[in-house]
Amino acid sequence: MRNWATVILLLAAATLCGAALDPYVTLTSQAMVYVLVIVIAAYKLDWVPSALCAVGAVTALNFFFVPPRWTFEVDSQEHLIVLAVMLVVSLVISRLATGMRRESGRAAISEQRARQLQALATALAMAEDVSGIAALGQHALDAEFAGPNQMVMAGGQPTSGIDAGSQDALPEGALDGLRSCMAESAVLGPGTGRWPGLNAWYLPLGDQPQVMGAACVRPALAADVDGREHAQALCALLGQALWRVRLAATVQAAHIEAQRQQLQSTFLAAVSHDLRTPLASIVGAASSLQTQRDKLSQAEQNRLLGSIASEASYLATLTDNTLQLVRLTSLQQALRRDWESLEEIVGAVLARLRQGDPGRRIKSKVPAGLPLVKADPVLLAQLISNLLDNALTYSPGDIDLVVGASGHGVTIAVKDRGPGIADADLAIIFEPYQRGDKSGPRGARGAGLGLALCRAIALAHGGSLTVQRRHAGGSNFTVSLPLTEPQPHPEVP
Numbered sequence: 001m002r003n004w005a006t007v008i009l010l011l012a013a014a015t016l017c018g019a020a021l022d023p024y025v026t027l028t029s030q031a032m033v034y035v036l037v038i039v040i041a042a043y044k045l046d047w048v049p050s051a052l053c054a055v056g057a058v059t060a061l062n063f064f065f066v067p068p069r070w071t072f073e074v075d076s077q078e079h080l081i082v083l084a085v086m087l088v089v090s091l092v093i094s095r096l097a098t099g100m101r102r103e104s105g106r107a108a109i110s111e112q113r114a115r116q117l118q119a120l121a122t123a124l125a126m127a128e129d130v131s132g133i134a135a136l137g138q139h140a141l142d143a144e145f146a147g148p149n150q151m152v153m154a155g156g157q158p159t160s161g162i163d164a165g166s167q168d169a170l171p172e173g174a175l176d177g178l179r180s181c182m183a184e185s186a187v188l189g190p191g192t193g194r195w196p197g198l199n200a201w202y203l204p205l206g207d208q209p210q211v212m213g214a215a216c217v218r219p220a221l222a223a224d225v226d227g228r229e230h231a232q233a234l235c236a237l238l239g240q241a242l243w244r245v246r247l248a249a250t251v252q253a254a255h256i257e258a259q260r261q262q263l264q265s266t267f268l269a270a271v272s273h274d275l276r277t278p279l280a281s282i283v284g285a286a287s288s289l290q291t292q293r294d295k296l297s298q299a300e301q302n303r304l305l306g307s308i309a310s311e312a313s314y315l316a317t318l319t320d321n322t323l324q325l326v327r328l329t330s331l332q333q334a335l336r337r338d339w340e341s342l343e344e345i346v347g348a349v350l351a352r353l354r355q356g357d358p359g360r361r362i363k364s365k366v367p368a369g370l371p372l373v374k375a376d377p378v379l380l381a382q383l384i385s386n387l388l389d390n391a392l393t394y395s396p397g398d399i400d401l402v403v404g405a406s407g408h409g410v411t412i413a414v415k416d417r418g419p420g421i422a423d424a425d426l427a428i429i430f431e432p433y434q435r436g437d438k439s440g441p442r443g444a445r446g447a448g449l450g451l452a453l454c455r456a457i458a459l460a461h462g463g464s465l466t467v468q469r470r471h472a473g474g475s476n477f478t479v480s481l482p483l484t485e486p487q488p489h490p491e492v493p
Contacts, residue, residue, distance in 0.1 A: 003049040010037045011056050015064055022065070027079070030065050031086055034058070038090040042097030050098060054090030058083055106226070113230045116140060120234065124241035133245060137205075137215070137238040144230065145217050151205075152178055153213040153242070177202040178214040185211050187232060191222035203231055206239025213242065278311040285311075320382075337461070339372040339488050340380070342403055342410060349384045350401075353392070362388060364401040371405055372488065373481055375461055383457040383465075384412060386450040387477050391416040395474065409463070409482040417474040421467065429467060430455040454479075 014037040018030040034057035041053035062072060066079050074080045120140050127133045134151055141149040177195065181188050181202035188194045189201035201220040205213040215238075217231045285304040293301065346366050354360060373380075384401075391399040395416035402413045421429055430451050451465075454477075458465040463481040470476055 003045050007049055007053045010041055011060055015060050018065055031061055034061050039093055042094040047098040050094040054094050058087045117233055120237055133241045140234055147218055150216040174216050181214045182211050190220045201228055201231055203235040205235050206243055210243045212239050278315050281311045282308050337374045337376050340375050340377045342370050345377055345381050349381050353388055362399045362401055366403045374485055379457045383454045386454050387414040394418040409480055412479040414477045420469050420475055
């Protein structure tokens with residue numbers, strides 16, 4: 001209705017303008033006024049209204065200004081030719097203007113869609129998981145198509161079927177179309193030659209054999225080829241991003257499995273090497289006591305029993321460190337952490353270690369009122385115990401155990417005055433089976449698992465373990481544990 005009103009107003013304005021100019025201009029000039037109106041109509045209106053405006057302009061010119069006036073008769077062949085040429089020119093102008101406007105609109109839409117594809121590709125490059133890609137894809141489809149639009153992901157491996165969690169919100173009939181779309185890896189729906197009776201387009205996310213899901217897009221018009229191709233381009237980008245994420249996850253899983261296998265092989269080789277000597281000592285001492293006890297003096301018997309106890313203690317420590325390191329590096333189970341008091345954990349460790357430290361070389365500084373930490377108390381005690389054991393073994397002097405707290409976390413520092421760690425060993429001191437004790441006391445031994453386990457325990461608690469050389473000699477091992485959760489409220493009795 002608005003278009004027809006515009007046509008009437010334009011013709012009326014041209015007629016009034018021609019009437020006003022009638023005493024001063026010729027018929028040709030009046031015809032140009034109508035041509036101007038025709039051009040305006042062609043620029044503003046669709047093809048049918050603009051064509052009718054052209055016919056109406058020729059008719060009005062004939063009726064109001066071509067002699068004899070106020071009739072549809074034409075008394076001059078020249079005037080008839082003018083009217084005929086004007087009609088043809090007007091229709092051509094209308095047709096060309098309409099086509100130009102249509103192509104201009106298509107160009108604008110194409111530019112907008114190209115920008116959308118570019119923005120989507122940039123956003124997908126930053127996405128790191130399937131849910132983020134799905135959200136970006138849903139937003140892109142909803143921004144371009146009125147909908148309702150749905151996306152589903154492939155369950156398990158590509159083309160293995162629709163994920164069960166993606167089927168909940170699907171309307172009736174859509175599930176079959178999505179499954180067929182994924183199975184055939186082809187677009188279904190109007191204008192595709194496949195299932196033309198559907199009321200939506202069904203597009204695969206990716207190509208065979210990497211179809212990562214499917215999308216249902218509405219409205220779907222058979223004549224809207226550009227819209228269907230744009231939907232296919234969107235789904236191709238989404239399929240590539242989903243395949244990239246799944247491939248990265250597969251590579252990461254393979255890398256973790258390779259690391260686990262390598263770690264297990266290393267553990268097996270180390271255990272077979274490090275357990276052989278103490279086991280041989282235990283077997284030899286026990287065999288001597290069993291077969292020659294009557295021939296051995298009491299001092300010799302006590303020496304053999306002490307050797308058995310020492311080697312068994314070493315084996316127990318080595319086995320415990322190995323098992324704990326395997327558990328922490330396997331990433332297969334989470335730690336069971338609870339709110340613990342550092343004062344109690346440190347106190348229990350000191351009470352055990354001081355039984356073998358008659359000189360009481362460990363000097364502790366644990367302030368009162370420390371915040372609670374969310375930790376596994378057994379692992380945290382083992383971390384502190386390993387650091388203190390190393391310091392007792394390699395440092396002849398006093399050892400400082402300093403515990404502190406700040407607004408962001410707590411720190412546990414073990415400071416000794418031993419020979420320190422060489423520059424070449426600083427980068428590898430926390431790796432399994434690496435030892436920086438080349439300048440340590442003779443007879444000191446170990447499998448090189450203690451510090452590796454300490455770092456694994458700190459990392460498992462979200463913290464870190466670092467080492468620095470002290471200015472006057474020795475090392476400073478510092479454990480930092482974050483306080484990321486609010487402290488629990490004390491229970492009211």
